[in-house]
Amino acid sequence: MEKTPMWTANRIPPSGKAQSLAMMEPSAIEKVRRFHASFPEYAQTPLVSLDNLAGELNVGGIYLKDESPRFGLNSFKGLGASYALAAFIAKTVGMPVEELDYAAMTSPEIRERLGDFTFIATTDGNHGRGVAWAAEKIGQKAIIYMPKGCPPVKLDNIKRLGAEGYITELNYDDTIRFTAELAAKTPKGVIVQDQAWEGYTDIPGWIMQGYGVVALEACKQLSERGIKPTHLLVQAGVGAFAGASTGVVANFYGKDHPTTIVVESEAADCHYRSAIRGDGEIVNVGGDMNTIMAGLACGEPNPITWEILRDKASFFACIKDPHAARAMRILGAPVKGDGRVVSGESGASAMGCLLEMITGGSLKGLREAAGIGPDSRILLVSTEGDTDPGNYRRIVWEGAYPSI
Ligand SMILES: Cc1ncc(COP(=O)(O)O)c(C=O)c1O
Incomplete structure (x- = not known):
């Protein structure tokens, strides 16, 4: 399917189901966080404030949760x-x-x-x-x-x-x-x-509650700094992470929750296609789904988290491999004064989407529709570090997947 544009607003009628969202209540996820905190390797991951990049992009703030140190495993998983x-x-x-x-x-x-x-x-x-x-x-x-x-x-x-x-x-x-x-x-x-x-819903439900800890930590870290986010950009493969994050954030902030944009690889755009279909039914994608964003190369949305995304996400966007590669390079060689984040291909995808919205062509309309501007405070997650170190070097050192 040829995509013009590379994004869509969510016009799906509300599902009338609140069960999945209820699983992501901050009080429930706090109990999960306490479980994780009993692990010797547990530490809250950093929320990096990219103030100078925000200045260059003319937005109010960019807050990137860096999941690479999580449990010493290089991703949130x-x-x-x-x-x-x-x-x-x-x-x-x-x-x-x-x-x-x-x-x-x-x-x-x-x-x-x-x-x-x-x-x-x-x-x-x-x-x-x-x-x-x-x-x-x-x-x-x-x-x-x-x-x-x-x-x-x-x-x-x-x-x-x-x-x-x-x-x-x-x-x-x-x-x-x-x-x-x-x-x-x-x-x-x-x-x-x-x-x-x-x-088969128990285990995936528990997994998404586990993933919810990322967003809960981020919401608390922002609150401690007196910051309320206006936008959440979140990457999706099967959508368990995106649904969990969107659910926690929607519950944490209530009616006035941030505008959420779900980001996929254009090679595995099942959520985007489901949003285009528009009646709440899931659209699956098959084939090889060739993309450097390996964590996002999934063609079938998780039906539990889809319930949250169809009700709470405002936009669905697709990016190309060079967009993710560019974000990896920018995070790895940041604007002077900002902290460096080693971010892998799927990890950098949400940042790739933000950069394309502001400086590129294919998502410019999304920037306007989502109201991103000087007052926006944008929350994103770098979901992994250099989980494929060879490819990380090819991209960051050798310039593979050059900007388009
Ligand atoms: C680094 C990374 N980010 C994001 C995702 C997407 O998570 P989900 O499949 O729950 O949408 C994955 C999935 O494997 C991943 O490995």
Whole structure:
């Protein structure tokens, strides 16, 4: 589908369903945050204020949450996997999840009561690394599958955490179907996926609550500085992260919540196409979805988080690979006085969208429609660091994917 323009306003009638949004109430997510805070590796990630870039772009403020230090995993994804495994364990052994902190979760008693599970997941790299990390902590087996074309370095990072790992010949969504079948055939096999489908909603729901911690921390960090954001730009693959973030932010600020723009790779634009369709039904995308934004190369929106996005997002935008690459370079070599952020291809995508809205051609209309100007205070997340270090260097050092 040829896209002109590369964005659309959301004109979908309200769903009349509030269940997914209710899961992202800040009080519920604060409990999840407390669970994460019991991990020895937990620390709130930085909210970097890019004041000088904001000055150059003539906007009021740009606040970028840098998820690269999260749990030492180089992306936010461990938040979802760890909470999902905790909630799964709590349900399995019949205890309230609030009582299952890091010490309890990793105790020999719980290990004994659980027996031998096998946690199976599909990943572009980051989610699987989170699952492998969380499974290793609790002494359980993890098997991780990746879509075709994933760089071996991401597989190595997963295997280093004790998991079995494989790169398939399938795309992301087909790999999920393959792993779901495998989990069903594996004794005590459990699929741990941020995608949901009929009959499979508990684990993806817990994962999105885990992801919600990013936005909750950001809202609190902004409040502490006396700042209320006017805009949220958030990247989407299956949309679990975007839906979780949008839900937390919408609940935190209430009726007067920031204008939310969902950002996708144009190669995997299932949310954009669903918004264009306009009746609330999901539109899936198939094929290889070739993009450097590997974390966003998903063609089927998560139906739980889609409920939040269709009700609370105002715009859906698509960017091209060079837009993300440019944002990686600008974040890596910032305007003098701003902090440097090492941001990977999917990590920098929301910033790529903002830059294209202000300095490029394809999203200029979106800038006007979304009312971005000198009074705007814009919240974004760099969702990963240099998770593919070879490609990071090709882009940032060698200038691959030059600006268009
Ligand atoms: C770095 C990064 N950012 C964003 C996303 C998108 O998250 P979701 O698939 O929940 O939309 C991913 C997903 O893998 C990711 O790895």
